[in-house]
Amino acid sequence: MLRSGPLLAFFGLTALAGLIAMRIWTLPMIEAAGLPMLDVRMGGYTPDEVRAFLASLGAEGRAAYLGPQRVLDTLMPVALTAALGLLIYRLVARWSWWIGAALALVPLVYFAFDMLENAQVAVILRAPAPSDTMAETASRYTVAKAEALRAAVAVALVALAARAGERALGRGRKKGKGPMAFTVAIDGPAAAGKGTIARAVAAHFGFAYLDTGLLYRAVGAKVTEGADPLEAAQALRAEDLNAEGLRTQAVAEAASRVAVNPQVRAALVDFQRAFAARAGGAVLDGRDIGTVICPEAQAKLFVTASPEVRAERRYLELVEGGHEATREAVLDDVKARDARDSERATAPLRPADDAVVIDTSEMSIKEAVAAAIGAVEARGAKA
Template identity: 60%
Template sequence: MIFTVAIDGPAAAGKGTIAKAVAAHFGFELLDTGLLYRAVAKKTLDGMDAVAAAKALSSHDLQRDGLRTAKVGQLASKVAAMPKVRAELIAFQKRFARMEGGAVLDGRDIGTVICPEAEVKFYVTASDTVRAHRRWLELVQKNPDILEEEVLAQLTERDKRDSERKVAPLKPADDALLLDTTELTIEAAVNKAIEAIKTRQAQGRE
């Protein structure tokens, strides 16, 4: 069975948590595509050329420490706009998406660019202030001095860059189901996603 679930949205909206829960529920393979770009960014910070880093990327690189830092995140957004880097990583993602047994991909352009043929597409979002607070709660544990206003500024900057880039800008697919988690619990959002997938699977069996 080939069944692809595409989950897109900006940072700290909850798409990663929803993706993990959905993959676990249905037994699908999971790929956090943002980690691909973060891994390339990390290798770039280590002194490697971005395109060479993308070509040499392995599953081991996705397990490295430090991929979730703000610095790596900012650079990941920049390398994601490089056409040659994108070409290398897009091919990887496309193969993953259509593997036998089902796949969930979490990213920013899955439903629009990587898997326009995905059986189910979600666009997960939330207000800027709510997303910034969530991300600040994560980062402050490692960096007690970081200010919530600083995190908000970084998120806003990244959203702007991701939405305005010429190559695969961040936007909902035309047929994506919107999940706004501003006032929605993760459990409720996950349940909505699971029900939508079940409905699509039932339609496919008809």
């Protein structure tokens, strides 16, 4: 990227040098009789005021106005426009480059009016008897130049203030909360290995872990017992996540049904965000952590595997847990949940744009965990 700092300093200093040169060299000649030159009358001037000024202008002042002053009054605006434009672009492009580029054009408007003003003043200085129209046109350019310059300076000041505010907030956050919050967002379809990876990542970095699927499972379980989904979500407490029987296929199915409800999802957002923001780091796994719950997460992983591999893993897990299951039924269930999770309107399952995708179909648990830890380290987490 172009380093704009030295350029900004160069243009800023050149503009300042131009102003100083005018103040000590050309202005004393032009304003020898005590009347301010036309360019500095930011509120404009009447034809009579122009005539009075011309009458007060000696031969030396007129030559200076048309000669060195014109040169200085071209170089200085070029440097000032470049400095203001660069400053505005540098400050605003951090948030949006195209808004930065658009606002950087405001100083160009000032420049255009300044050049028109110079040309019109030269017309007046050369005319044997300048007409009212000539004077009025020059005055309009001077007023427009002054307003455009004020607007450009205002844009630069607002951008500087916004940047200073952002920095102050960042410092406050670091001071107030001890260790910075580091969030790892892990999303992916059922039985891809999210929980296995999330627990290992949390243990490796010393972060806290939240299985957000448990929130939906806890709400789903209450709904199968007859509760209203939204009321169940609003009344959810941390201890509900330890309830018995949340790992069954029936509860997973109920969870994926309540998870389609936008109001249920909204009711669970604050709990998840508060967990993600805890000092000392947090790992959350689910379906929408990197896209909706923590779009600012420092590390995002999307863990996936083929439906057949995932169904086999879930089948073995269920059988080992003493549950009744058939491979076909588990595969059907996995596919049905995949479809519901991916096709729902609110927070559908999809990788965040900046997520690292880990396909665990052909990976052992060890390999999958190593890949995840490597990706989280690459985003700046330290064990």
